[in-house]
Amino acid sequence: MEEQQKDELLLMRITGEDRPGLTAGIMEILAKYGANIMDIGQADIHNTLSLGILIRVTEDNSGNVMKHVLFKAQDMGVNIQFSPISEADYNNWVSRQGKNRYILTVLGRRVEARQIEAVAQLIADQGLNIDSIQRLSGRPSLDPEKRIRACIEFSLRGNPKNRTELQDKLLKISKKLEIDCSFQKDNMYRRTRRLICFDMDSTLIQTEVIDELAKHAGVGDEVKAITESAMRGEIDFKESFTKRVALLKGLDVNVMQEIAENLPMTEGLERMMLALKKYGYKIAILSGGFTYFGQYLQRKFNIDYVYANELEVDDEGKLTGRYVGEIIDGRRKAELLRLIAQVEKLDLEQTIAVGDGANDLPMLSLAGLGIAFHAKPKVTANARQSINTIGLDGVLYFLGFKDSYLDV
Numbered sequence: 588m589e590e591q592q593k594d595e596l597l598l599m600r601i602t603g604e605d606r607p608g609l610t611a612g613i614m615e616i617l618a619k620y621g622a623n624i625m626d627i628g629q630a631d632i633h634n635t636l637s638l639g640i641l642i643r644v645t646e647d648n649s650g651n652v653m654k655h656v657l658f659k660a661q662d663m664g665v666n667i668q669f670s671p672i673s674e675a676d677y678n679n680w681v682s683r684q685g686k687n688r689y690i691l692t693v694l695g696r697r698v699e700a701r702q703i704e705a706v707a708q709l710i711a712d713q714g715l716n717i718d719s720i721q722r723l724s725g726r727p728s729l730d731p732e733k734r735i736r737a738c739i740e741f742s743l744r745g746n747p748k749n750r751t752e753l754q755d756k757l758l759k760i761s762k763k764l765e766i767d768c769s770f771q772k773d774n775m776y777r778r779t780r781r782l783i784c785f786d787m788d789s790t791l792i793q794t795e796v797i798d799e800l801a802k803h804a805g806v807g808d809e810v811k812a813i814t815e816s817a818m819r820g821e822i823d824f825k826e827s828f829t830k831r832v833a834l835l836k837g838l839d840v841n842v843m844q845e846i847a848e849n850l851p852m853t854e855g856l857e858r859m860m861l862a863l864k865k866y867g868y869k870i871a872i873l874s875g876g877f878t879y880f881g882q883y884l885q886r887k888f889n890i891d892y893v894y895a896n897e898l899e900v901d902d903e904g905k906l907t908g909r910y911v912g913e914i915i916d917g918r919r920k921a922e923l924l925r926l927i928a929q930v931e932k933l934d935l936e937q938t939i940a941v942g943d944g945a946n947d948l949p950m951l952s953l954a955g956l957g958i959a960f961h962a963k964p965k966v967t968a969n970a971r972q973s974i975n976t977i978g979l980d981g982v983l984y985f986l987g988f989k990d991s992y993l994d995v
């Protein structure tokens with residue numbers, strides 16, 4: 588009876604200056620000896636190659652494989668190391684691969700070593716492994732004036748020891764070191780997010796429209812005081828809204844057009860909207876402000892859904908101080924996000940919400956990815972992630988966009 592051929596597992600680590608044809612040259616030898624590729628990974632950073640190949644080859648071929656690959660490596664001027672792997676080690680390694688994966692995104696105006704130090708220390712303290720690190724932003728210019736944003740993404744493996752503590756510490760690091768962080772589970776939902784819901788006032792635009800209307804109606808100070816108190820979550824949104832709208836009574840509706848045409852847009856708004864549209868995201872404005880302005884932005888950026896509040900107008904074209912229909916408050920925003928997701932046949936995990944006010948918190952916690960944007964402290968403290976250092980296009984990094992996908 589013929590004796591059965593035994594197989595060996597062999598790990599090859601190849602490092603050195605990258606050369607065209609290196610991978611093909613090694614594979615040609617492995618193919619000749621009928622090797623199976625059990626695992627392979629390659630990274631090329633600053634023209635330095637690191638290639639790992641785990642092969643399975645018959646025992647009587649393994650010596651020849653090592654000899655020929657070694658000659659090839661010498662020819663090409665790269666280093667090579669061989670390590671035999673036992674079956675037990677291999678099975679142990681395979682069983683560890685099921686661990687959870689996370690993505691930690693760090694962004695800011697610039698990235699400094701002290702920021703990465705703090706983040707990397709936290710990752711280690713939480714018992715997570717860094718699998719890879721990549722830069723999502725373009726290469727920074729040496730001219731400090733041109734450094735407008737920087738973003739680094741960590742791919743992590745393992746289970747955080749304490750998720751709440753991790754979030755708290757990230758928030759503290761962010762505040763202290765002027766960065767923004769997002770910690771997300773790395774799964775298919777993260778890669779297939781399709782619906783993004785925005786608050787309007789102080790998120791897409793740099794003002795509260797109701798304050799602008801109030802200025803024109805001569806009741807600016809009274810309305811502003813109520814708005815601020817509502818956004819800090821001190822008084823009920825519905826109550827404050829009704830009070831403020833009543834103060835607008837008698838205002839000519841024609842001022843709305845003038846205000847709309849002069850709305851101060853938030854930094855990064857256009858860049859973000861163009862990218863979201865181009866890559867097929869459904870976009871919604873869910874606003875406790877007014878439909879007139881939501882629809883103005885809808886036309887400008889081709890937005891799919893707008894839900895906001897409608898001001899009642901009398902026969903002479905003056906505001907009556909009342910509103911029409913159901914008021915959009917925090918609870919309603921979350922409800923609308925859920926409904927739109929249903930209409931678009933999406934899992935809630937595939938949705939994103941972005942907002943700054945206390946009335947955005949319900950939708951921020953319901954969405955798969957909730958981002959507090961230059962938000963009030965209470966909102967930032969309760970959101971999973973926030974952006975405070977850069978403009979709205981920072982949202983794109985949390986979705987995994989790279990500058991190289993966008994700036995072509």
Ligand SMILES: [Mg+2]
Binds near residue numbers: 786787789
């Ligand atoms: Mg707002």
